[in-house]
Amino acid sequence: MKKHNFYAGPSILPQSAIxxxxxxxxxxxxxxxxxxxxxxxxxxxxxxMDEAVALFKELLNIPEGYSVxxxxxxxxxxxxxxxxxxxxxxxxxxNTGTWASKAITEAKxxxxxxxxxxxxxxxxxxxxxxxxxxxxxxxTTNNTIYGTEFHTDLDVNVPLxxxxxSDIFSRKVDVSKYAxxxxxxxxxxxxxxxTFVIVKDDILGKVDHKIPTMLNYLTHTDKNSxxxxxxVIPVFTALHTLRWIKEKGGxxxxxxxNREKADALYAEIDRNKLxxxxxxxxxxxxxxxxxxxxxxxxxxxxxxxxxxxxKFFIGIKGHRSVGGFRASLYxxxxxxxxxxxxxxxxxxxxxxx
Amino acid sequence: MKKHNFYAGPSILPQSAIxxxxxxxxxxxxxxxxxxxxxxxxxxxxxxMDEAVALFKELLNIPEGYSVxxxxxxxxxxxxxxxxxxxxxxxxxxNTGTWASKAITEAKxxxxxxxxxxxxxxxxxxxxxxxxxxxxxxxTTNNTIYGTEFHTDLDVNVPLxxxxxSDIFSRKVDVSKYAxxxxxxxxxxxxxxxTFVIVKDDILGKVDHKIPTMLNYLTHTDKNSxxxxxxVIPVFTALHTLRWIKEKGGxxxxxxxNREKADALYAEIDRNKLxxxxxxxxxxxxxxxxxxxxxxxxxxxxxxxxxxxxKFFIGIKGHRSVGGFRASLYxxxxxxxxxxxxxxxxxxxxxxx
Numbered sequence: 001m002k003k004h005n006f007y008a009g010p011s012i013l014p015q016s017a018i019x020x021x022x023x024x025x026x027x028x029x030x031x032x033x034x035x036x037x038x039x040x041x042x043x044x045x046x047x048x049m050d051e052a053v054a055l056f057k058e059l060l061n062i063p064e065g066y067s068v069x070x071x072x073x074x075x076x077x078x079x080x081x082x083x084x085x086x087x088x089x090x091x092x093x094x095n096t097g098t099w100a101s102k103a104i105t106e107a108k109x110x111x112x113x114x115x116x117x118x119x120x121x122x123x124x125x126x127x128x129x130x131x132x133x134x135x136x137x138x139x140t141t142n143n144t145i146y147g148t149e150f151h152t153d154l155d156v157n158v159p160l161x162x163x164x165x166s167d168i169f170s171r172k173v174d175v176s177k178y179a180x181x182x183x184x185x186x187x188x189x190x191x192x193x194x195t196f197v198i199v200k201d202d203i204l205g206k207v208d209h210k211i212p213t214m215l216n217y218l219t220h221t222d223k224n225s226x227x228x229x230x231x232v233i234p235v236f237t238a239l240h241t242l243r244w245i246k247e248k249g250g251x252x253x254x255x256x257x258n259r260e261k262a263d264a265l266y267a268e269i270d271r272n273k274l275x276x277x278x279x280x281x282x283x284x285x286x287x288x289x290x291x292x293x294x295x296x297x298x299x300x301x302x303x304x305x306x307x308x309x310x311k312f313f314i315g316i317k318g319h320r321s322v323g324g325f326r327a328s329l330y331x332x333x334x335x336x337x338x339x340x341x342x343x344x345x346x347x348x349x350x351x352x353x
Numbered sequence: 354m355k356k357h358n359f360y361a362g363p364s365i366l367p368q369s370a371i372x373x374x375x376x377x378x379x380x381x382x383x384x385x386x387x388x389x390x391x392x393x394x395x396x397x398x399x400x401x402m403d404e405a406v407a408l409f410k411e412l413l414n415i416p417e418g419y420s421v422x423x424x425x426x427x428x429x430x431x432x433x434x435x436x437x438x439x440x441x442x443x444x445x446x447x448n449t450g451t452w453a454s455k456a457i458t459e460a461k462x463x464x465x466x467x468x469x470x471x472x473x474x475x476x477x478x479x480x481x482x483x484x485x486x487x488x489x490x491x492x493t494t495n496n497t498i499y500g501t502e503f504h505t506d507l508d509v510n511v512p513l514x515x516x517x518x519s520d521i522f523s524r525k526v527d528v529s530k531y532a533x534x535x536x537x538x539x540x541x542x543x544x545x546x547x548t549f550v551i552v553k554d555d556i557l558g559k560v561d562h563k564i565p566t567m568l569n570y571l572t573h574t575d576k577n578s579x580x581x582x583x584x585v586i587p588v589f590t591a592l593h594t595l596r597w598i599k600e601k602g603g604x605x606x607x608x609x610x611n612r613e614k615a616d617a618l619y620a621e622i623d624r625n626k627l628x629x630x631x632x633x634x635x636x637x638x639x640x641x642x643x644x645x646x647x648x649x650x651x652x653x654x655x656x657x658x659x660x661x662x663x664k665f666f667i668g669i670k671g672h673r674s675v676g677g678f679r680a681s682l683y684x685x686x687x688x689x690x691x692x693x694x695x696x697x698x699x700x701x702x703x704x705x706x
Contacts, residue, residue: 003385007392010585018387022378025371032356032665034371036544036590039360039668072425072546073567076581080565102566109563186582191389193425193546193584210462212433213455214426228429229539231546232363233586237389312385315392 004337007315008144008288009166009187012332017240021191024236035236040229048239049225055242059250062175062198067221070238071195072231075165075184078195079103082138082161082180083110084215088207090114092134092158097121097143098321099163107138110209121146123280134158136179142167144187145319147290147326148283153177159203167287168196169245170331171255179203185234187287188331189241194234245331254331261329261338262286268342274300274349278324292324297352304348311344357690360668361497361641362519362540365685370593374544377589388589393582401592402578408595412603415528415551420574423591424548425584428518428537431548432456435491435514435533436463437568441560443467445487445511450474450496451674452516460491463562474499476633487511489532495520497540498672500643500679501636506530512556520640521549522598523684524608532556538587540640541684542594547587598684607684614682614691615639621695627653627702631677645677650705657701664697 005012024035029044038045049070056068071077079102083091090112093104107113114134118125121143130137136159142149144166154160159179168181169188175181180199186192197217204218213219219227225235245254266284269277274297278290293301301324308316308325318324327341358365377388382397391398402423409421424430432455436444443465446457460466467487471478474496483490489512495502497519507513512532521534522541528534533552539545550570557571566572572580578588598607619637622630627650631643646654654677661669661678671677680694 012390018389022375025375036371037365074581077567106565191586192582212459214430228427229545233544
């Protein structure tokens with residue numbers, strides 16, 4: 001029976017991108033060589049990198065003056081690379097949960113951090129202002145663990161840096177409002193092992209301290225992500241995911257589908273007397289939907305987990321730091337999987353009434 | 354017609370490892386989910402990581418007290434991570450070419466570097482001693498670009514650090530003589546995107562300066578390479594390459610085949626009146642065989658390149674910084690490919706006599 005892949009990441013990818021990767025592992029672009037064994041300096045791989053960068057720019061409507069690069073190391077490495085490259089003295093961070101907290105820990109090694117934090121992580125802090133002397137403001141646009149999300153592009157008076165690991169390509173973004181956007185690609189884009197960075201060229205090269213070569217964004221923007229060997233297979237899969245996004249109507253097409261999926265699931269969570277959402281309504285993520293049992297049904301949590309497993313729902317256990325349930329609705333997750341989950345929640349309610 | 358893949362890296366891998374990766378991209382371990390879309394926290398991927406580490410230790414006979422970790426970012430990132438973690442004041446580096454030079458550049462950001470360098474890079478510098486106050490000695494055991502190689506494990510009186518990107522698993526190594534061994538895996542082990550580190554646990558945690566979390570080896574040794582999302586596909590392929598190495602007789606089996614391949618090609622280079630080797634005989638690499646046209650046949654270089662291409666030899670152009678030719682004979686390259694190249698060199702000699 002079909003599995004419904006609700007993993008929070010690595011997570012479901014378009015089947016066409018996986019199929020293209022399988023074919024390329026057999027024979028990459030008619031070279032007679034596997035994608036696993038081809039030089040990154042071959043003209044065939046050069047073409048892959050160039051098209052991936054071009055499609056990235058086209059789909060996000062990235063203005064002139066920005067570079068797109070693909071790196072190894074994961075978004076966690078960016079938590080250090082961002083202050084290494086951009087922090088001269090101090091920066092402001094909005095702490096919206098686990099990932100933002102980790103970014104803050106790294107930033108504190110490089111200078112002073114003004115941290116904005118709410119009473120808990122079930123809503124996005126509001127009502128703050130950015131002092132003008134901040135080198136930048138850092139936000140995590142979507143919080144996979146707590147299920148909150150910034151739904152608009154902020155207007156701020158300092159360079160805006162965003163970790164978009166888990167919502168890139170899920171909606172339209174006004175890139176011109178950001179100085180730097182980064183993310184691990186293993187949610188909406190590629191298998192684990194590649195990180196994307198969109199960076200406004202003119203913010204680089206301005207800090208006084210030395211930066212190790214591989215941690216300097218300029219190293220990679222200067223060489224079109226080919227200073228060292230890039231993660232060839234994940235970049236290839238990313239290209240084919242980008243082609244799929246384009247075929248499906250670009251980021252507007254993605255958003256329409258994502259909105260429909262999220263609305264259907266949140267509606268059921270709000271309707272079903274067994275469950276409740278954990279996040280302030282206006283901050284609910286369209287990528288990671290977190291919910292728990294209502295207080296009077298707390299003892300049914302393990303039962304629902306088993307029931308869901310029997311229906312082949314994979315990866316809906318909430319993160320160990322939050323508990324309950326989490327359904328990740330990334331771009332490639334079909335509406336049918338959400339509908340199946342909604343049906344299962346209704347069925348479970350009937351069984352327990 | 355069959356291609357002969359002599360790429361310097363990314364390069365030829367065992368077909369069984371590629372086939373296993375293709376199968377796992379279709380369905381990973383019977384989970385009904387693609388390897389591209391499976392959580393690294395799933396028990397099935399945990400088992401992959403555990404077996405890869407265990408086989409790594411078994412095949413290299415790694416003593417107790419060492420950890421094996423898999424990271425993203427490439428060996429170039431290790432050029433900075435090594436001094437970040439191990440350099441308190443000064444270290445000694447043997448400069449054997451491009452990669453060693455890059456490692457030295459990074460090390461100089463962290464302290465003083467005593468650099469040992471020969472007149473050129475066509476032999477390994479000899480006759481040096483290591484001052485006792487060095488934090489460590491760094492060597493690059495095999496030099497892909499110039500085709501030189503350290504053929505023995507050095508005995509030194511300070512911690513020995515080695516970049517073995519391009520000869521790991523090609524021969525037996527006495528790991529007990531090293532404090533740290535690292536390498537990009539995209540030659541003898543895996544597709545591009547994963548880096549291995551073998552580290553003696555008791556050398557870590559001793560420097561005074563702060564280390565960003567992702568650049569601290571302890572972060573990764575403490576979490577069995579799962580602090581952040583590891584490069585799932587390359588780690589999976591690496592596991593299957595390790596299984597193949599074991600089936601083929603382990604590192605002794607690899608060395609026997611590699612010696613045979615290298616001997617056959619060097620013998621032809623020395624015999625054939627059109628060609629000559631570029632490296633001091635005792636320092637010739639068994640992984641990367643560099644050769645040029647003899648002086649009186651210099652004008653035949655482009656002809657031989659075309660001739661080789663017509664015979665489906667891929668990747669035998671020398672690195673742009675050296676010129677001439679380079680045949681990379683990594684573990685997975687079959688003897689038949691070397692024999693075919695030798696035959697082609699003979700045929701070309703006959704055509705030009």
